[in-house]
Amino acid sequence: MTSVKQIFFGREYLVLTGDEALLGRVLEHVPASASVSDIGDASGLKFELSLRENETASVTFVSFAGSPAKVDVRVSLLGAGARCDLKGLLVATGENRVEYDVFMDHCVGGAVSNQLFKGMAFDSGVTRFGGLIHVPQYAQKTEAYQANHNLLLSRSARAFSKPQLEIYADDVKCSHGATVGRLNEDEIFYMRSRGISEKQAFSLACTAFAAEVLVSISDSGLRDAVTDEILHLNL
């Protein structure tokens, strides 16, 4: 059973999917000023956000190991000056699939969106990211960026990445990038040569990979709690 908890701090959302026990541990670190809600079942979650003129929001998604997830994210930028920053960490272990489909709709010009989704697949896990950025003809002065980086941590792990840009306006700044790779052998050997066990070197390297996403969790207590769950992934 995969739970989903949404933690909302005003302009910042943290959406976590994972098993009850894990989420329970992380939620102990939620500051009093934030609100926590159950927003559905991770096997078919729809997260929608609309931003009006000059409204900004930052959303960090973390799908923890051990639980499958299929998440549909839809962001509509409805006014000039709207800005949305999306970050996601997808962790697939066992035979789980963690799938995110993100639709970033620049309904008007002059808005900015930025997406960074990172996948980590262990065992026979599968991460899949599909990201569609839509910029209609009249949405000039749009800035839309997307990056999806994936780490394969075993021979049968798989990552699927499908960036899609549908851009009909001509005065825009848009980019997308996707990578799939393995852990850096030199980094692992360097750590082991200092006496860090192979297992721990692995963990540190995974945490390092995840750091780029987790840094956007502004509350340090909560960020450390989430980082800890990644560091102590029982592999």
Added chain:
Amino acid sequence: MNILSVKNLHACVDDREILRGINLEVNAGEVHAIMGPNGSGKSTLSSVIAGRDSYRVTEGSVTLYGKDLLAMTPEQRSWEGVFLGFQYPVEIPGVNNVNFMRAAVNEHRKFKGLPALSAGEFLKLMKEKMAYVEMDPSFASRGVNVGFSGGEKKRNEIFQMAMIEPSLAILDETDSGLDVDALRIVASGVNRLRTKENATIVITHYQRLLDYIVPDVIHILYKGQIILSDDKSLALKIEEKGYDWIVNDLG
């Protein structure tokens, strides 16, 4: 007391034989220098001792305090007392120096049956050892070697050595790319860590470092074999005449 014993070591990478029968004995309290032209196998020797799996040992043995070093994983070799100062220290973005060293130090302590250091104890130790290489405290929170200059990376190697206190330190071209000041700091750090119980192998091209870290013996490595071993005066001869005279003299 003998620390390292290398006997007839042959090693290759892909199908090329790089080490062609190395014999080396390093005892407690000693400083050995290994010099030699590019391609002679200096880095291969240090990589094989540290346990890099891209090199295959085809013959011979390496023991540390009589234990078979080649049968150990890289981390086991570290726990048993081997430290390799890398020629090109690796950058690890996302892992900061504090977490990196704390993991390393606590694993060493676990191996020795000691309890892990508390966060406070550890930071105190770090501060103390960073002074050995005049390292700025702000480096602690940065990613390992990320954005460090060449000299700072080499000083970080010696700082790590100070934290781990190995029995056998192998410094692979630690002086390459260093200006005079950085060289002085690195050498001073290394000398401060020397005891009657530990030993150091300094791999270098240049005589300069050996003015600061004075070796008991210098070995010349040429085409995978040690062709000459002599006292520190050898370094000056090489500085003046290069390596050709040795090769020619020995035929």
